[in-house]
Amino acid sequence: MKKLINTPESVLADALAGIDAAHPELKVDHVNRVIYRAEPTRAGKVALISGGGSGHEPLHGGFVGLGMLDAACAGEVFTSPTPDQMQEATKVADSGAGVLHIVKNYTGDVMNFEMAAEMAEAETGVKVASIVVNDDVAVQDSLYTAGRRGVGLTVLLEKIVGAAAEEGQDLAAVTALAHRVNDSxxxxxxxxxxxxxxxxxxxxxxxxxxxxxxxxxxxxxxxxxxxxxxxxxxxxxxxxxxxxxxxxxxxxxxxxxxxxxxxxxxxxxxxxxxxxxxxxxxxxxxxxxxxxxxxxxxxxxxxxxxxxxxxDEEMLKLWDAPVNTAGLRWGV
Amino acid sequence: MSTSTITLDQLIAWLSRFRDLVTEKQSYLTELDSAIGDADHGSNMTRGMSAVIEKVGAAPATAADELLKSVGMTLVTSVGGASGPLYGTLFLRMGVNAGPVTELDGAAFGAALRAGLDGVVARGKAEAGDKTMFDALSPALDAWDAAVAGGADISAAASAAFAAAEKGRDATEPLVARKGRASYLGERSAGHLDPGATSSTLLLQALAETVAS
Missing domain, CATH: 3.30.1180.20 (Dihydroxyacetone kinase; domain 2)
Incomplete structure (x- = not known):
């Protein structure tokens, strides 16, 4: 194995330190492994939180910023993050308007995000909605499997739904849009x-x-x-x-x-x-x-x-809206 | 020592024995998982149960609900993947059902375990024959209930439950997985024991050894 790493064990910690060093517009909680916007979420704006195993960069940390995500939780390489990380992300990102969890359809991610949503509502009363992205047509027998996997569409969804949240749409509207994108x-x-x-x-x-x-x-x-x-x-x-x-x-x-x-x-x-x-x-x-x-x-x-x-027309308009993240940037 | 109840100390001994068993079988569990999953079940369970025993040692619980809920939360936050939420939910729901008591009789322990298993089903949506931990835990719990209803003591009930779990675990080998990452293998998942059913059987083995009279 030839890789630009210090040690296999420190890959995630070292990469998060690098994101922190490179992006003053972001903040990194190194203990909970959460990447979030340095500027606090505007009051009344729905917060978008995603996350998953690491190794898919720029997804998700590279899509935190104006017009996309408010926070991203990084799990170990290819391993789902845990509900306490998502709780921390919810705490830093929620402005009172609620939170949308964007989850790729992989069993571990789905279960951990479900638990995080239950804990958030029980412990802090934050309103949490979820979208489970499942766009991979390679999985055919979805009745006999864990269902179609969540892959590339997640990027497009984070952009479009992120723009809707930035525009001030409420949690119900943002969630409905997320479902529409996933279905399309x-x-x-x-x-x-x-x-x-x-x-x-x-x-x-x-x-x-x-x-x-x-x-x-x-x-x-x-x-x-x-x-x-x-x-x-x-x-x-x-x-x-x-x-x-x-x-x-x-x-x-x-x-x-x-x-x-x-x-x-x-x-x-x-x-x-x-x-x-x-x-x-x-x-x-x-x-x-x-x-x-x-x-x-x-x-x-x-x-x-x-x-x-x-x-549809709304999705296109939101696609063209300004975005300013490490991984996607236009109109700013 | 009475064998009609499980005491708080026995619950702790059970968890500690489970930690020992998953640690001993770490590479075996990982090997099973590398055949049909992502090759981390052994290390994840070892990390989780070590964290549990450390936590239990640092802050001794005074009641079953406190102990089991703390075990569940520790597993949820330290294991990750699918095993964290599933094992975590099992213990969290057991704790809620057990309540603030310091010992459980056979019926009460069975009811707590049943609540835990219901939680696992709600979380994982698994059914019998999906090739998951349910296939070991469900027959084990049925055997426990039947033994207790028939007047067996804790030790006999635990032996019956362990035997039923082993049988359920072995029966997962020819099955085609329908849940989790193994399900993407389709027919290629047949011919391997399910790692979750295998670690769940260790949980019953730990119980049987702990309460053996």
Whole structure:
């Protein structure tokens, strides 16, 4: 394992120290591992809190700031944070207007956030609403599994819902919007290589040089199937087809994210974006906004994911609203 | 010593024995978890139970509810993943049900454990055969209740519960997981014991050993 770390044990603490050093506009609670805005939440503004295992950067800490999250809880690499961390995040971020928990659909995250919500309401009376994002079409038998995983759509949702909260929408409205976004977007990912968790020191799974894994999540968990490596055009088709088969994206403008998994260069992401854009055009999907880059990663995994969101007018307006975070910045 | 009740000291001894067992079996639990999960069950449970015993030692509880609730909170805040909320809820709900007493008879302990298991089900939404800790705990609790109803003492009831948990745990091996990260493996999850059912069986083993007459 070759990594730019001090020790495997100190990866998270050292990374949080780095975020603290790099971003005076953020504050870091190093004990509870919470990243939050230095400027207190404006009275009456709904607070958005997310979190999850680390290793997906810039998600979630990189999306704390004006127009997106108010606080993010960082768990150990690929391990959910705990309810006491979420409680601390709620304490620093709540301004009295309530809190929305944005949770990716992974069993550990869901349970810990549920407990945090129960504790917050019981102990502090803070109103907590939740959205569990589940956009991964790679998971087919959702009746017999823990359900579709929460992946790329989380980024788009944090941006759009963050703008709504910034605008002053109340908790009910912000929550309803979050559900609408979740219902309107789908993702699909693939891997060229495994990732290596620092504490494990070796790749999570074996993937021969000439093979790729289609339908991966963001922790190196298995995908739909494994097959021979192919060119960018056919890989794009393998990602776009199952998304379009799951939902009709025609008739509304779409926001598309071509996301890198952490170990894929931008030049390849642009090649992939072009292939995806061609396929969507042929399918009659009108792409009006896009993101190309690393937004929700799986450590050093090479690979990518595609997220498509069917956007209504309000979502588009909120998408274009100013955002000022380490990971996403425009209009400011 | 009477075997018709479980005392506060026995509850503490039970927890301490559970800590020892998960520590002894740490690599085995992690190995089971690496086959169908994310390879951290052994280290997570060891970390959690060590934190529990440290906390119990530092601030001795004076009643069962205080003890069990503190155990639950410690597990929730120190374990993470799915095991933290599930084991945490088990003990939190047990504590609420047990109330401020210093000993529990067979029926009261069974009722507390039942409340804990109901909490686990509410949290994890697992059903029988999903390949989870429920598959060990549920038959164990049924065996406990049946033994107590039949007039068995604590020690006999605990042995019956442990035997039923072992049977339930072993029955998870051929199952296809329907909950948690293992469920994404589909058919590939069959042929492995469930790590949660295995650690839950250790909980019953610890109880049986603690109250053995």
């Amino acid at each position: 977007g789908r993702s699909m990912g693939m891997a060229l290589t495994s990732c290596t968790v620092p504490a494990a020191g070796k790749p999570t799974f074996d993937l021969p040089d000439d093979m790729m894994e289609i339908g991966v999540g963001i922790h190196g968990e298995p995908g739909r199937h494994r097959e021979k490596l192919a060119d960018a055009a056919s890989i794009a088709k393998q990602l776009v087809d199952p998304i379009l088969a799951d939902m009709d994206f025609t008739g509304s403008p779409a926001i598309v994210m071509m996301n890198g998994m952490g170990g894929t260069p931008q030049i390849e992401l642009y090649i992939m974006y072009n292939e995806v854009a061609k396929l969507l055009k042929a399918a009659g999907v009108e792409v009006v906004r896009n993101l190309v880059g690393d937004y929700i990663t799986s450590l050093d995994m090479a690979g990518c994911s595609v997220t498509i969101l069917k956007a």
